Amino acid sequence: MAMTRFERLLGLLLRAAVRVFLAVFELFAPQRGSAEQPRLPPISSPLLRVPAIHLARQIRRKEVSSLFFLCCSLYLRFAAALQEAAQVDKLIEEETGGEDVLEDRLPLLGVPVTVKEAFALQGMPNSTGLLSRRTVISGVDAPSVALLKRAGAIPLGVTNCSELCMWLESHNHLYGITRNPYNLGRIAGGSSGGEGSIIGSGASVVGVGSDIGGSIRIPCFFNGIFGHKPTSGIVNNAGQHPPPSGQQPGFLCTGPMCRYAEDLMPMLRIMAGPAAEKLSLSAEVDLRNLRFFSVPHDGGSPLLSPVDPQLIQAQKKVVERLEADLGIKVKEVRIPQLKYSFQIWGAMMSSPGKDGKSPTTFAELMGGGKRVWPAWELFKCMLGVSPHTVAAIGLALVEMFQSSQPSQFILQQKESLQRELEELLGTDGVLLYPSHPQLAPKHHQPIFTPFNFSYTGIFNILGLPVTQCPLGLSVEGLPLGLQLVAGKLQDRLPLATALYLEKAFGGWRDPGDRAHTAENTLNTPKSSSNAT
Numbered sequence: 001m002a003m004t005r006f007e008r009l010l011g012l013l014l015r016a017a018v019r020v021f022l023a024v025f026e027l028f029a030p031q032r033g034s035a036e037q038p039r040l041p042p043i044s045s046p047l048l049r050v051p052a053i054h055l056a057r058q059i060r061r062k063e064v065s066s067l068f069f070l071c072c073s074l075y076l077r078f079a080a081a082l083q084e085a086a087q088v089d090k091l092i093e094e095e096t097g098g099e100d101v102l103e104d105r106l107p108l109l110g111v112p113v114t115v116k117e118a119f120a121l122q123g124m125p126n127s128t129g130l131l132s133r134r135t136v137i138s139g140v141d142a143p144s145v146a147l148l149k150r151a152g153a154i155p156l157g158v159t160n161c162s163e164l165c166m167w168l169e170s171h172n173h174l175y176g177i178t179r180n181p182y183n184l185g186r187i188a189g190g191s192s193g194g195e196g197s198i199i200g201s202g203a204s205v206v207g208v209g210s211d212i213g214g215s216i217r218i219p220c221f222f223n224g225i226f227g228h229k230p231t232s233g234i235v236n237n238a239g240q241h242p243p244p245s246g247q248q249p250g251f252l253c254t255g256p257m258c259r260y261a262e263d264l265m266p267m268l269r270i271m272a273g274p275a276a277e278k279l280s281l282s283a284e285v286d287l288r289n290l291r292f293f294s295v296p297h298d299g300g301s302p303l304l305s306p307v308d309p310q311l312i313q314a315q316k317k318v319v320e321r322l323e324a325d326l327g328i329k330v331k332e333v334r335i336p337q338l339k340y341s342f343q344i345w346g347a348m349m350s351s352p353g354k355d356g357k358s359p360t361t362f363a364e365l366m367g368g369g370k371r372v373w374p375a376w377e378l379f380k381c382m383l384g385v386s387p388h389t390v391a392a393i394g395l396a397l398v399e400m401f402q403s404s405q406p407s408q409f410i411l412q413q414k415e416s417l418q419r420e421l422e423e424l425l426g427t428d429g430v431l432l433y434p435s436h437p438q439l440a441p442k443h444h445q446p447i448f449t450p451f452n453f454s455y456t457g458i459f460n461i462l463g464l465p466v467t468q469c470p471l472g473l474s475v476e477g478l479p480l481g482l483q484l485v486a487g488k489l490q491d492r493l494p495l496a497t498a499l500y501l502e503k504a505f506g507g508w509r510d511p512g513d514r515a516h517t518a519e520n521t522l523n524t525p526k527s528s529s530n531a532t
């Protein structure tokens, strides 16, 4: 499917326009030309440098007191969490069945967990960054959170997200802006950016995120941690605001975020409840028996930025490593339909559900049921008195011009992409695909590159499981990474691949450790192009 001359011209014009906007933005953006980027101090507690499942073992063996562990951190539910930690230590003291019984019954006993604020966590705010919801306090737990609690985890509190979970940057007028621990001038991603930042910085062990367009994977990528968007329908999505409508329930996924790949599978098993059985998570995976495919970019959509050369290089290194270590051949494939990822995502997100009802508009969600007028909000925003962010107002404005009838061409692209990927991946295929075309951008920069999330969003529409895997740091000291995609219900394949890549590339890096920036393993190639 070659590009027409018109598409090429349009692409050139769009990219030129974005470059001009970005150049103007750079002129006014803070930290221009500063060599030493503001970052966090190194992590001092060794307890923050082990996977959650190791920590759980140390707590069960009484090597670490759950109470002591919580003293290392200060969070929103601090007093309640301390009480729960004391109960955990008492329970361990009184347990006569031994460590195995505890592990079986309460696999996360005493492990601290944080939760994206869009989820209900009893007694905690659930505003989803909307000023009008600032007094909403959850009376019950979302099912995924309840399952983690039932497994013994201790929630520390809730973390920031973008307004109504619909932006690449976690910024709202209630909590403010979330920063990236590797460079405080960069975004932490969205919408689960608070989780990405707190886990990446080492201040939380594991967390709960949600993803309808990349909201687990984008923050995991920007903050150098692991995350998993499960096969659609596996983890219960209830108890989140906003509730998905139309066809969106099929695209929204709840999943784990963590620093160590080892934690992904146990977290997923707990969060999925009985549905975990569908994933055969205990089945052994031998990577040498898998078929790997590498897709270096989306084929050159004019709406999206070209993939950063350092990300292309990182993906090549993964291919070389897999081939050398496993004795396999990774096949490079081009999938032309991916070029329409944004159009496919947009069309499906606004399609009516099986009941024929259209999804709730973003403008209605912003107004809490009563539609806001985006142009009026924009005017108020210019005067500095709108309760909404520029991004949310922009989304509501764009929505006004969106057709409710998706074009037949786009629907055909979606169908053929679904067929092609299902055939390609089968039950033993893993696809390597960039997580995002850019490294963590500066604050507010996504306003000029809003479509870049389509690299992740397309897999929500296809319902495929995707693991986000960190791959070390760039020359600027920002996280590199990759998406690992498998066929439906084959979640164990990208999870096993992430475990291997963690060993091969070092996984999460302490953002406060300056040595990483100097040591970064991946060289920058001179040029790259997305043209097919």
Ligand SMILES: CCCCCCCC/C=C\CCCCCCCC(N)=O
Pocket: 165, 166, 167, 168, 190, 191, 210, 211, 212, 213, 214, 215, 216, 390, 391, 393, 394, 395, 398, 447, 450, 451, 453
């Ligand atoms: C201020 C300019 C706004 C322009 C809007 C252009 C349209 C872009 C459309 C959608 C952006 C959605 C980003 C979604 C990010 C992740 C969502 C998620 N919860 O998984």
